[in-house]
Amino acid sequence: xxxxxxxxxxxxxxxxxxxxxxxxxxxxxxxxxxxxxxxxxxxxxxxxxxxxxxxxxxxxxxxxxxxxxxxxxxxxxxxxxxxxxxxxxxxxxxxxxxxxxxxxxxxxxxxxxxxxxxxxxxxxxxxxxxxxxxxxxxxxxxxxxxxxxxxxxxxxxxxxxxxxxxxxxxxxxxxxxxxxxxxxxxxxxxxxxxxxxxxxxxxxxxxxxxxxxxxxxxxxxxxxxxxxxxxxxxxxxxxxxxxxxxxxxxxxxxxxxxxxxxxxxxxxxxxxxxxxxxxxxxxxxxxxxxxxxxxxxxxxxxxxxxxxxxxxxxxxxxxxxxxxxxxxxxxxxxxxxxxxxxxxxxxx
Amino acid sequence: xxxxxxxxxxxxxxxxxxxxxxxxxxxxxxxxxxxxxxxxxxxxxxxxxxxxxxxxxxxxxxxxxxxxxxxxxxxxxxxxxxxxxxxxxxxxxxxxxxxxxxxxxxxxxxxxxxxxxxxxxxxxxxxxxxxxxxxxxxxxxxxxxxxxxxxxxxxxxxxxxxxxxxxxxxxxxxxxxxxxxxxxxxxxxxxxxxxxxxxxxxxxxxxxxxxxxxxxxxxxxxxxxxxxxxxxxxxxxxxxxxxxxxxxxxxxxxxxxxxxxxxxxxxxxxxxxxxxxxxxxxxxxxxxxxxxxxxxxxxxxxxxxxxxxxxxxxxxxxxxxxxxxxxxxxxxxxxxxxxxxxxxxxxxxxxxxxxxxxxxxxxxxxxxxxxxxxxxxxxxxxxxxxxxxxxxxxxxxxxxxxxxxxxxxxxxxxxxxxxxxxxxxxxxxxxxxxxxxxxxxxx
Numbered sequence: 112x113x114x115x116x117x118x119x120x121x122x123x124x125x126x127x128x129x130x131x132x133x134x135x136x137x138x139x140x141x142x143x144x145x146x147x148x149x150x151x152x153x154x155x156x157x158x159x160x161x162x163x164x165x166x167x168x169x170x171x172x173x174x175x176x177x178x179x180x181x182x183x184x185x186x187x188x189x190x191x192x193x194x195x196x197x198x199x200x201x202x203x204x205x206x207x208x209x210x211x212x213x214x215x216x217x218x219x220x221x222x223x224x225x226x227x228x229x230x231x232x233x234x235x236x237x238x239x240x241x242x243x244x245x246x247x248x249x250x251x252x253x254x255x256x257x258x259x260x261x262x263x264x265x266x267x268x269x270x271x272x273x274x275x276x277x278x279x280x281x282x283x284x285x286x287x288x289x290x291x292x293x294x295x296x297x298x299x300x301x302x303x304x305x306x307x308x309x310x311x312x313x314x315x316x317x318x319x320x321x322x323x324x325x326x327x328x329x330x331x332x333x334x335x336x337x338x339x340x341x342x343x344x345x346x347x348x349x350x351x352x353x354x355x356x357x358x359x360x361x362x363x364x365x366x367x368x369x370x371x372x373x374x375x376x377x378x379x380x381x382x383x384x385x386x387x388x389x390x391x392x393x394x395x396x397x398x399x400x401x402x403x404x405x406x407x408x409x410x411x412x413x414x415x416x417x418x419x420x421x422x423x424x425x426x427x428x429x430x431x432x433x434x435x436x437x438x439x440x441x442x443x444x445x446x447x448x449x450x451x452x453x454x455x456x457x458x459x
Numbered sequence: 460x461x462x463x464x465x466x467x468x469x470x471x472x473x474x475x476x477x478x479x480x481x482x483x484x485x486x487x488x489x490x491x492x493x494x495x496x497x498x499x500x501x502x503x504x505x506x507x508x509x510x511x512x513x514x515x516x517x518x519x520x521x522x523x524x525x526x527x528x529x530x531x532x533x534x535x536x537x538x539x540x541x542x543x544x545x546x547x548x549x550x551x552x553x554x555x556x557x558x559x560x561x562x563x564x565x566x567x568x569x570x571x572x573x574x575x576x577x578x579x580x581x582x583x584x585x586x587x588x589x590x591x592x593x594x595x596x597x598x599x600x601x602x603x604x605x606x607x608x609x610x611x612x613x614x615x616x617x618x619x620x621x622x623x624x625x626x627x628x629x630x631x632x633x634x635x636x637x638x639x640x641x642x643x644x645x646x647x648x649x650x651x652x653x654x655x656x657x658x659x660x661x662x663x664x665x666x667x668x669x670x671x672x673x674x675x676x677x678x679x680x681x682x683x684x685x686x687x688x689x690x691x692x693x694x695x696x697x698x699x700x701x702x703x704x705x706x707x708x709x710x711x712x713x714x715x716x717x718x719x720x721x722x723x724x725x726x727x728x729x730x731x732x733x734x735x736x737x738x739x740x741x742x743x744x745x746x747x748x749x750x751x752x753x754x755x756x757x758x759x760x761x762x763x764x765x766x767x768x769x770x771x772x773x774x775x776x777x778x779x780x781x782x783x784x785x786x787x788x789x790x791x792x793x794x795x796x797x798x799x800x801x802x803x804x805x806x807x808x809x810x811x812x813x814x815x816x817x818x819x820x821x822x823x824x825x826x827x828x829x830x831x832x833x834x835x836x837x838x839x840x841x842x843x844x845x846x847x848x849x850x851x852x853x854x855x856x857x858x859x860x861x862x863x864x865x866x867x868x869x870x871x872x873x874x875x876x877x878x879x880x881x882x883x884x885x886x887x888x889x890x891x892x893x894x895x896x897x898x899x900x901x902x
Binding site for chain 1: 515518519523525526528529530532535536537540543545546547548549551555556557558559561563565568569572574577589621622624625627854855856857858862869873876880883
């Protein structure tokens with residue numbers, strides 16, 4: 112669906128960038144909500160119930176809005192790059208179906224638990240479904256991204272396993288899934304240190320968890336870089352050889368060190384910025400390594416771009432929608448996440 | 460089961476499940492806002508209790524709607540990749556707009572549900588209004604995308620691919636107006652009568668309960684006027700379908716032969732082999748009158764469509780009868796209720812009327828499911844009328860029956876959980892045992 116006019120390519124690249132931004136927002140916000148589910152499962156120690164209550168309060172008002180970033184990314188992908196969407200839908204069918212099951216179970220179980228005010232066995236079962244689904248969903252999301260990066264998301268050929276399982280059941284893709292899980296857990300723990308407010312022991316619980324998740328993320332990232340040499344040569348070459356590789360790695364390492372240092376110093380608001388910067392840099396590094404390919408090895412941004420008129424209208428729609436969306440989002444987070452709002456958490 | 464049939468089954472099941480929650484997401488916010496507005500105006504605490512309880516129900520149902528809607532957005536590519544590769548750039552516009560509307564809905568629902576003690580009463584009510592408006596808007600945008608599949612417009616093709624797009628013409632495709640109008644009204648009918656029906660049922664058991672009396676009145680204020688105007692919107696739809704989608708009209712009316720002064724066939728079992736309808740009641744000239752407002756107008760029958768391009772006539776005809784029958788019941792009931800309101804007699808003092816409303820609880824939703832069956836099955840064998848066949852759009856991945864069964868089981872489980880939760884948390888009469896009424900800040 113390439114368009115003849117030369118102006119279409121830069122706009123398509125901009126829209127691909129918007130999709131990456133939407134995915135970044137999803138990771139930073141929706142990802143942290145999944146991470147909250149991980150810490151719900153791993154809640155322990157004398158403050159176990161307080162940990163769970165803090166997680167529920169933090170996620171409750173915002174998880175649905177956070178979730179829409181994923182839908183926005185999907186809609187923009189099929190509108191602007193329909194062939195890329197179709198390819199992903201065919202070849203990654205299996206992990207995406209499992210991802211959807213995870214999304215459905217996580218969202219509904221969380222809501223059912225929140226609204227089931229009786230403290231009984233049924234409510235605990237919803238909690239188990241919520242936290243279990245919060246673990247499998249990031250794994251599958253990361254595995255799908257990892258599969259894309261390996262360049263194996265090609266038109267199906269051969270038997271079922273060769274066509275629909277092997278593209279994503281690779282060490283690199285599964286390591287990417289584990290990395291996504293660890294990073295989401297890290298983000299959630301860092302955010303929760305802020306949410307804990309004046310409750311210092313509670314904040315310390317999540318401080319320890321944040322540091323643990325950061326170390327786990329670093330180990331997994333190092334491991335996936337090792338398996339990338341054979342499993343994702345394209346990604347490996349870009350991450351080691353290209354001219355932006357050094358600044359990217361420097362930035363990510365600086366963000367990781369800053370996150371660690373601020374956590375140790377209990378400067379939680381600064382740690383939140385550093386954590387978000389770290390995850391953003393990793394996602395943008397993935398995008399930059401693939402550029403200009405959307406689905407390596409063959410589907411590029413230019414080759415899969417919708418006709419120029421569609422792209423122009425989507426761009427206009429994004430501006431118009433943003434004019435409503437951004438103030439609304441700012442309002443939402445001011446109501447529930449500003450310093451003043453968190454000090455006065457009503458416990459009616 | 461063939462892969463195509465499994466994919467169609469999964470899509471139908473996913474849509475049929477999601478539509479219930481999508482409709483509730485349009486109708487319930489209006490109800491909770493009305494209740495809160497009455498509370499702010501009158502200071503009557505019963506209305507506050509009502510707004511809070513309805514908000515809790517909305518929260519549970521909206522969450523299921525949000526996740527089942529996500530499933531649908533992925534299923535477009537998982538099940539129909541060739542349809543999306545073709546149509547994505549053309550119908551992406553309404554989907555993108557829907558994305559923003561849904562975003563707004565989710566944001567302000569968060570503010571509404573968790574913000575009772577955090578924002579001013581005026582801001583809280585406005586947040587509810589924003590939920591109601593954006594919920595309606597997102598429904599309108601999605602139905603616009605669907606109506607394009609019925610009456611595709613706004614693009615040029617070459618070599619089986621879309622080469623240029625006019626997104627505004629695609630958005631304002633010929634079927635868009637009547638389909639969105641009909642669906643939006645249906646959402647208020649379905650939700651209004653479902654809520655009214657539940658409270659009518661509870662009033663039969665607790666006739667003096669002030670909570671249920673006010674709830675019944677508010678729900679009927681939304682549902683009944685919508686049910687009365689719905690037949691007018693149906694008339695607009697029927698005449699448009701007669702002109703724009705004659706094969707669908709012929710199937711839903713089970714009209715096999717092109718006829719001048721065509722009769723209307725009510726009920727009956729169409730037999731596609733003999734091209735007759737068994738046991739149907741025929742009203743002379745009825746179809747020509749309804750479809751063209753002209754007793755002698757020619758109505759095109761299925762004989763003008765190649766046999767292999769016929770939709771499944773029996774299913775479409777039966778679904779249409781169900782939709783019209785249920786809609787008629789709700790419209791007539793609404794007229795009776797309106798007459799009673801005019802006489803200033805409360806509905807709750809007539810047990811017969813309460814029973815009639817209680818029976819109506821699921822009827823609006825059944826009519827909506829039947830109506831979508833008419834729209835979607837009546838378009839077959841096309842996924843985009845005249846452009847792309849459903850069988851050519853389906854994924855090449857074999858074994859779709861597995862995800863079909865998986866999602867069916869998942870949704871059955873969710874349905875049971877939702878019904879049970881609503882029963883446990885929402886329906887129990889207030890004042891009896893309500894540990895949660897003070898915990899609204901936590902939802």
